[in-house]
Amino acid sequence: MYVAVKGGETAIAHSLELLADKRRGDREVAELSLEQIDQQLGLAVDRVMTEGSCYDRGLASLAIKQARGDLIEAIFLLRAYRTTLPRFGASEPLDTTHMVAERRISSTFKDVPGGQVLGPTYDYTHRLLDFALAASGERPSAATAPAEPTDRLPRVGDILQRDGLLEPPPARTAAEAQDLTRQPLVLPADRPLRLQNLARGDEGFLLALGYSTQRGYGNNHPFVGEIRYGHVPVSFVPEELGFAIEIGEIEVTECDMVNQFAGSHDVPPQFTRGYGLAFGHAERKAMAMALVDRALRAGELGEAANSPAQDEEFVLAHSDNVEGSGFVQHLKLPHYVDFQSELVVVRALRAEAEKRREQTVLSQAAE
Amino acid sequence: MPDTDIQGSAYNYAYLDEQTKRMIRRAILKAVAVPGYQVPFGGREMPLPYGWGTGGIQVTAAIIGRDDTLKVIDQGADDTTNAVSIRRFFARVADVATTTRTEEATIIQTRHRVPETPLRDGQILVFQVPIPEPLRMLEPRETETRTLHALSEYGVMQVSLYESIARHGRIAKTYNYPVMVNGRYIMSPSPIPKFDNPKLDRSPALQLYGAGREKRIYAVPPHTPVKSLDFDDHPFEIETWTESCALCGSKESFLDEMIVDDAGKRLFVCSDTDYCESRR
Amino acid sequence: MRGPLLSACGVTKRFGGRIACRDVSFDLWPGEVLGIVGESGSGKTTLLNCLAGRLAPDGGSVTYETLSAGIVDVHHLSEARRRLLARTEWGFVNQDARDGLRMGVSAGANIGERLMAVGARHYGEIRREAIDWMTRVEIDADRLDDRPTTYSGGMRQRLQIARNLVSKPRLVFMDEPTGGLDVSVQARILDLLRGLVEGLHLSAVLVTHDLGVARLLTHRLMVMQGGMVVEQGLTDQVLDDPQHAYTQMLVASILPV
Numbered sequence: 001m002y003v004a005v006k007g008g009e010t011a012i013a014h015s016l017e018l019l020a021d022k023r024r025g026d027r028e029v030a031e032l033s034l035e036q037i038d039q040q041l042g043l044a045v046d047r048v049m050t051e052g053s054c055y056d057r058g059l060a061s062l063a064i065k066q067a068r069g070d071l072i073e074a075i076f077l078l079r080a081y082r083t084t085l086p087r088f089g090a091s092e093p094l095d096t097t098h099m100v101a102e103r104r105i106s107s108t109f110k111d112v113p114g115g116q117v118l119g120p121t122y123d124y125t126h127r128l129l130d131f132a133l134a135a136s137g138e139r140p141s142a143a144t145a146p147a148e149p150t151d152r153l154p155r156v157g158d159i160l161q162r163d164g165l166l167e168p169p170p171a172r173t174a175a176e177a178q179d180l181t182r183q184p185l186v187l188p189a190d191r192p193l194r195l196q197n198l199a200r201g202d203e204g205f206l207l208a209l210g211y212s213t214q215r216g217y218g219n220n221h222p223f224v225g226e227i228r229y230g231h232v233p234v235s236f237v238p239e240e241l242g243f244a245i246e247i248g249e250i251e252v253t254e255c256d257m258v259n260q261f262a263g264s265h266d267v268p269p270q271f272t273r274g275y276g277l278a279f280g281h282a283e284r285k286a287m288a289m290a291l292v293d294r295a296l297r298a299g300e301l302g303e304a305a306n307s308p309a310q311d312e313e314f315v316l317a318h319s320d321n322v323e324g325s326g327f328v329q330h331l332k333l334p335h336y337v338d339f340q341s342e343l344v345v346v347r348a349l350r351a352e353a354e355k356r357r358e359q360t361v362l363s364q365a366a367e
Numbered sequence: 368m369p370d371t372d373i374q375g376s377a378y379n380y381a382y383l384d385e386q387t388k389r390m391i392r393r394a395i396l397k398a399v400a401v402p403g404y405q406v407p408f409g410g411r412e413m414p415l416p417y418g419w420g421t422g423g424i425q426v427t428a429a430i431i432g433r434d435d436t437l438k439v440i441d442q443g444a445d446d447t448t449n450a451v452s453i454r455r456f457f458a459r460v461a462d463v464a465t466t467t468r469t470e471e472a473t474i475i476q477t478r479h480r481v482p483e484t485p486l487r488d489g490q491i492l493v494f495q496v497p498i499p500e501p502l503r504m505l506e507p508r509e510t511e512t513r514t515l516h517a518l519s520e521y522g523v524m525q526v527s528l529y530e531s532i533a534r535h536g537r538i539a540k541t542y543n544y545p546v547m548v549n550g551r552y553i554m555s556p557s558p559i560p561k562f563d564n565p566k567l568d569r570s571p572a573l574q575l576y577g578a579g580r581e582k583r584i585y586a587v588p589p590h591t592p593v594k595s596l597d598f599d600d601h602p603f604e605i606e607t608w609t610e611s612c613a614l615c616g617s618k619e620s621f622l623d624e625m626i627v628d629d630a631g632k633r634l635f636v637c638s639d640t641d642y643c644e645s646r647r
Numbered sequence: 648m649r650g651p652l653l654s655a656c657g658v659t660k661r662f663g664g665r666i667a668c669r670d671v672s673f674d675l676w677p678g679e680v681l682g683i684v685g686e687s688g689s690g691k692t693t694l695l696n697c698l699a700g701r702l703a704p705d706g707g708s709v710t711y712e713t714l715s716a717g718i719v720d721v722h723h724l725s726e727a728r729r730r731l732l733a734r735t736e737w738g739f740v741n742q743d744a745r746d747g748l749r750m751g752v753s754a755g756a757n758i759g760e761r762l763m764a765v766g767a768r769h770y771g772e773i774r775r776e777a778i779d780w781m782t783r784v785e786i787d788a789d790r791l792d793d794r795p796t797t798y799s800g801g802m803r804q805r806l807q808i809a810r811n812l813v814s815k816p817r818l819v820f821m822d823e824p825t826g827g828l829d830v831s832v833q834a835r836i837l838d839l840l841r842g843l844v845e846g847l848h849l850s851a852v853l854v855t856h857d858l859g860v861a862r863l864l865t866h867r868l869m870v871m872q873g874g875m876v877v878e879q880g881l882t883d884q885v886l887d888d889p890q891h892a893y894t895q896m897l898v899a900s901i902l903p904v
Contacts, residue, residue: 008451076416083412084378086386184407184582187509302663313508323580326417327497333419333449336623337442337479337638341541341560343624344606349535518727522734522764529759530752532770533792598770 023068037061046251046280047071051321052078053181053200055250055279072202076322083181090176092235092244096254097152101230103281106156108223108258114153119229120281156226157256157273166225166258166271187313194296194316195289199277201319203285209309210291218295218307221260222274229253229281253278257290261301272301381428381461387411391429391584395575398586403548404516405499410582420453421579423476423495430491430575431457431474436464438472443480443621443638450478467641479542481563483620483642486572488589494557496578499585501545501555521553524596532601541606547594548587556593562605562621567593610635615646650712652677652818652850653698657707660693667693668874670707677817680844680851682865682882684858684897690874691854692822698852699739699820700729714817734761738811738819742826744803747810748795754781754806755791761814780809784839801832805839812843819844821853825860837863858901862886870894 024031038045038061048060052075060078067073103119106112118124160166170191177192185197198206213219231251235244257274274294276286295309308314318324379385387409394408413421431437437457441450445467453476454465466472469484476493486492502512505523515521524545531538544561548554556567557576567574567587574587587593597603611618613634620642622635637643651674658671668690675681683691696702698709700721709721714736721729733739741747748757758777759767767773778788784805786798795803804824811819824840825833841864844851855861861868862882869879870893878891889895 008446008448009455012448012451012455076412079412080414084382084384086384181409181412183409186407313510317509322412323417326419326421327580328418329416330418330497333478334442334447335479335558337560337621338542338558340621340623340638341562341606344608345539345541349537349539352536514726518730520730520764522760525763525768526749526752526756526760529763529770529773530756533753533755597768599768600771 023066032065034058034061034065037064043281044069044071044074046278046282047203047285048074048078050279050282050285051075051200051202052082054078054082072321072325076325079322087179087182089236089239090179091247092237093172094232094234094252096228096232096252097155099153099228099230099232099252099254101153101228103230104153104226104228106224106226108156108160108225112154112156112226113159121283153228155256157258160225160258160271164270167261167273169273185316187316189312189316191293191297194312195275195277195293197316197319198289198292201289202321202324203282203288205319205321205324206288206292207284209295209315210288212307213291213295213309218298218305218310220272220274220291220294220298220303222291222294223258224287225256225258225273227253227255227283227286229283251280253280253282253286255283255286255290257287257294259294272297378460381431381457382414383411383425383428388429391425394584395426395429395586398575398584399573399588401552402587402591403552403554403585405578405583405585408582408584410579413579415453415456417580418497419449420476420478420495422577422581422584423478423493423579424453424456424577425579426493426575426577426584427457427474427476428461430493431461431463433462435461435473436466436471437461438466438469438475438641439477440475440480440482440639440641441478442623443482444640446640468645469641479558479560480621480638481559481566483617483637483639484645485566486570488571490572492570492572492574494559494574494576496555496557496576496583497580498543499555499576499578499581499583501543501553516552519551524553528596528598532598538597538601538603544603545596547596549591550594553596554585554587554593560606560621561595561603564593564595564603565605569593608635612637612643615643617643617646649677650718651675652679652712653852654710655694655698655707656710658694658697658704658709659706660690660697660702660704666690666874668697668871671869671876672707673869673876673879675818675850675852677850678848679867680849680853680865682861682868683852683854683871684856684861684868685871686856686897689871691871693874694871695820695822695852695854699737700724700733701739711818734764735814736817738814738816740804740807740811740819740821740824742823744795744800744807747807748803750794750796753792753794754786754798757795757806757810758813760810765814776813777809780813781806783812783843784809785835799832800828801836804828804836808836808840808843812847812849815847817850819849819851821851823855823857824853825857826855833860840864858886858897870897 038057041064044064045057045060048063048071049055052060059081063074063077066077101117103121104114104117106116157166161168177196180193180196231249233246234248234250236247237244255276258271259274261270261272272294274290276289276293278285292309292315296312296315298305298310305311390409394406398404398406411425413424415421415424437454439445439450439454441447444450457463458465469475469482472490474491474493475482478495481492500512502515502524505527506512506515528538531540542560543555543558544564546554546556546564546567556564569590569592571589573589576585595603608622610622612620612622614636617637621638623638625634625636627634653675656672659669660667671694673681683694685691693702697704703722710718711721712718713732739747755774755777758780759773762773762776778791781788781791786802786805795806798806825836828836837860843849853865865882868882868885869876870885870891871877872893878885878889878894885894886898889898
């Protein structure tokens with residue numbers, strides 16, 4: 001008798017067992033610790049925290065370990081955990097002017113107050129496989145000392161803004177930004193909501209969109225006003241205290257993109273802004289986000305919006321890799337009821353077509 | 368207090384925290400009050416992937432209690448892997464009795480089918496919905512479809528049915544067949560075969576539809592008229608089979624086709640496993 | 648005596664600091680065809696969009712006498728009623744037929760859409776009506792199930808006209824309906840439009856930069872320059888005896904045929 005649809009329960013149990021085994025791999029090889037992932041795969045941890053919208057290196061490391069390095073799966077695990085956590089409130093806005101920067105560069109000016117600080121970057125490495133890494137053995141600690149942290153690092157944007165060359169940042173509103181993880185996305189979205197969506201958005205998707213704006217699909221002549229990466233304090237106002245207290249520090253990467261803008265009848269030409277922010281060290285993400293943020297402002301700035309990156313509904317509806325991954329992969333679920341319905345109608349249509357063909361042949365023969 | 372243990376860490380009863388459940392219940396109430404209208408809700412990340420029933424699971428999690436008896440089906444069957452997985456999830460986080468019997472269930476979560484056994488008063492049917500917007504494939508923009516619903520501007524839907532007849536000689540839409548709810552809103556019945564559409568009409572059970580990825584909930588309250596769209600001279604019809612079920616002999620139920628050998632021999636059996644077993 | 652069908656009173660529209668049209672007033676009487684002429688940038692298409700309720704003016708008002716509800720202010724109607732008006736009592740013929748057609752569905756569905764939108768549910772009757780209109784706009788009825796993508800430019804324009812007229816509108820807005828077509832194709836469409844407008848006793852507002860088109864189709868003419876109406880009157884009068892220097896220049900620039 002036919003049995004293929006039976007035994008789902010056992011099959012799943014076996015599959016889970018096999019997966020756990022596959023995850024562990026060869027028992028002869030030492031197991032990865034969460035500390036190792038945190039310390040040695042730190043950029044993966046950064047990405048999972050950013051797109052998982054949860055700043056917790058330990059949990060992100062656990063998710064990466066459990067997902068066997070599949071970062072989208074890890075982001076999914078972290079989000080599904082985060083969503084169950086109670087929400088106490090929102091922190092005060094981060095003030096990145098007070099960042100203790102490990103890296104800070106601007107491509108708009110040769111020198112800027114506070115200096116260009118290269119910091120740790122892959123930018124100037126030669127992409128040659130370093131076979132020394134294949135062998136084990138400790139490396140000596142860096143001989144270069146990190147840059148002296150300063151109290152206050154002025155922003156390149158503020159300097160341009162002072163001369164009226166750059167649009168001012170949007171005014172801070174008293175209203176708390178809507179939380180996308182608690183409320184559905186309602187279109188059209190305002191900029192804080194768009195930025196929130198982009199911050200959670202898939203790095204690859206944003207990269208491709210940002211890239212497309214550089215290739216003529218919605219060009220907005222970008223310059224890196226500034227990229228900075230380092231520690232910033234996080235403050236929170238507990239209701240019972242009524243004033244802000246510092247509750248910790250997080251590492252973030254921030255990108256201020258400066259873009260050309262022709263001006264209009266009423267507004268003299270002025271540079272405009274695109275903004276990107278990511279947890280940890282994630283410059284590619286922050287830059288792509290800033291490009292897309294600027295592209296999505298086309299309508300507001302009176303520019304023609306004909307390209308994908310400028311299409312708010314298209315971008316915001318498809319940026320989320322947990323949503324996308326789920327929906328693409330749901331095609332693996334059985335669809336045999338729908339397919340059966342299609343079979344029935346395709347057969348009927350084919351039968352009718354065949355009948356028509358026969359009739360044509362008959363009537364032609366009769367002529 | 369969190370009282371259920373999943374993998375070593377504390378989660379609330381039925382996984383979602385109580386605030387989230389209240390928010391979902393409010394959305395459900397609104398949906399019941401405006402039959403067929405898609406209510407946006409703050410869909411949460413669930414521990415199952417999007418597109419695998421997160422909308423239905425959130426609805427079920429928001430309404431389930433310890434007194435409930437839950438049945439979960441996928442493609443009409445209780446033993447398909449996704450149905451098993453969701454049933455196990457609720458057995459684990461909601462400490463709830465499960466069943467495969469349609470009559471015994473108080474909540475039935477389903478993907479792609481409506482049970483053959485007629486539902487009764489007091490039962491709730493929870494549908495998993497991938498694309499809640501029935502006009503989406505005709506008009507990709509949310510801002511525009513929202514306006515079309517608000518203004519009952521449904522000509523474009525009828526155009527698509529017209530076009531189907533013009534091209535195929537009949538309405539070739541077979542599943543996710545659009546319906547008009549209570550004479551006001553056009554609604555996607557989720558990808559159930561059109562065979563099941565008549566069961567939605569004036570059903571004594573409450574129908575709740577949850578779309579997790581798209582963050583929409585909608586509902587058809589008990590005894591609400593649900594009409595499948597058609598033309599006067601091309602009335603709505605459901606699928607029929609010349610075969611009958613190889614296991615129970617049913618001629619009235621939706622049949623799945625199976626290929627049983629390399630020669631391509633076909634066998635037809637009920638898609639609804641509970642219905643089929645109860646007849647054998 | 649009945650009043651005007653459509654009245655514009657002081658219609659003004661700005662885009663940022665630029666004024667696209669300023670203080671335009673006129674009455675359109677039942678059965679009348681009004682032409683708006685001027686070179687590109689003169690504000691005539693903006694004005695048309697304001698009249699048709701597609702663009703909200705910054706000043707002035709547009710009123711229309713509906714069949715059932717008396718005189719209404721077009722821009723104070725609810726969006727629902729304005730859209731209903733636009734697909735029942737009004738028509739809008741775009742310069743580019745692609746903007747006015749559903750290119751992804753057959754000609755029959757294009758013509759039938761307005762009927763279905765107001766409740767037609769008999770497939771056979773919708774088809775019969777569509778075939779009737781195909782014939783009236785001189786498209787071979789065999790092409791009923793073909794998509795407009797397979798049609799020539801002239802056929803698309805005729806299909807767009809049929810799609811609009813099927814709901815028996817009283818007022819049709821036309822934005823350069825023959826622009827972008829070959830001269831020979833233009834002539835046939837103009838002929839068709841003239842016949843339809845007379846036969847159906849339609850009122851129309853027609854925007855064109857082509858004075859030949861205006862002379863052939865319109866009873867009355869408004870000449871626009873820089874967003875202002877500089878001259879208006881009976882078409883023949885305006886074209887044969889232009890008073891304003893700009894109109895004189897427009898008329899003089901036509902090559903004598």
